[in-house]
Amino acid sequence: MKARGISHVAIGVSNMDRSLHFYRDLLGLQVMRDNPEENTGGMSTLFQDPQRGRKRRGVYLRWADGPDAAFLVLSEHQPPAGEAIKLDEIGIHHFSFWVEDLEAVYEKVQAAGVPILLPPTVGDTGALGEPPGGKMLSTLFQDPDGIIVQLDQRLS
Numbered sequence: 001m002k003a004r005g006i007s008h009v010a011i012g013v014s015n016m017d018r019s020l021h022f023y024r025d026l027l028g029l030q031v032m033r034d035n036p037e038e039n040t041g042g043m044s045t046l047f048q049d050p051q052r053g054r055k056r057r058g059v060y061l062r063w064a065d066g067p068d069a070a071f072l073v074l075s076e077h078q079p080p081a082g083e084a085i086k087l088d089e090i091g092i093h094h095f096s097f098w099v100e101d102l103e104a105v106y107e108k109v110q111a112a113g114v115p116i117l118l119p120p121t122v123g124d125t126g127a128l129g130e131p132p133g134g135k136m137l138s139t140l141f142q143d144p145d146g147i148i149v150q151l152d153q154r155l156s
Contacts, residue, residue: 008060009095010073011147014080016057018144026109027097027149029061029072063097084146087117094140094148102137102153115142125154 013019023029036057057076062069087093099105106120118140125134135155143149 004068006070008071008073009092010075011143012080012082012145013074013076013143014145016059016074016076019074019076020059022114022143023061023072023074026112026114027063027105029063031059032062032071033058033060035059084142084148087148094150096138096150096152099151099153102139102151105151106139109141117141117148122155128152 011019020031024031034057055078057078059074059076060071061074062071064070085091085093102120110116116139118138120137120139123136123138124132125136126132127138128136137153137155138150140148140150
């Protein structure tokens with residue numbers, strides 16, 4: 001198998017409106033689909049639990065266009081269950097976006113009262129699995145459910 005890139009990242013959220021404000025309004029992703037009663041074809045049984053009466057609302061967001069452009073799926077189950085894992089726990093503990101103007105996005109999320117874990121910090125691109133010696137800027141903060149989001153920007 002030769003992977004071309006990530007298709008999507010699915011994030012369970014406890015409050016869709018609050019999460020849409022974060023991902024759409026603060027981070028600038030664009031909603032491409034919003035279905036209050038998601039029907040995913042053959043996988044619908046994964047998203048509906050008749051014993052507990054849970055339904056799923058799926059909202060799909062993109063930051064780029066194209067057939068291989070990655071996207072996010074925000075998934076709200078009613079009633080919600082669970083909590084976000086912490087950095088370095090088993091499972092996906094954070095994800096990151098490449099951005100062009102990290103400082104501008106950081107100022108926007110900070111002004112909105114988003115919990116900041118790491119203010120914009122200069123680091124070496126070796127941390128990205130690239131050859132060392134390049135410079136990058138990174139920040140980490142939490143979404144409304146405590147999921148850790150990182151932003152990275154290469155510095156010239």
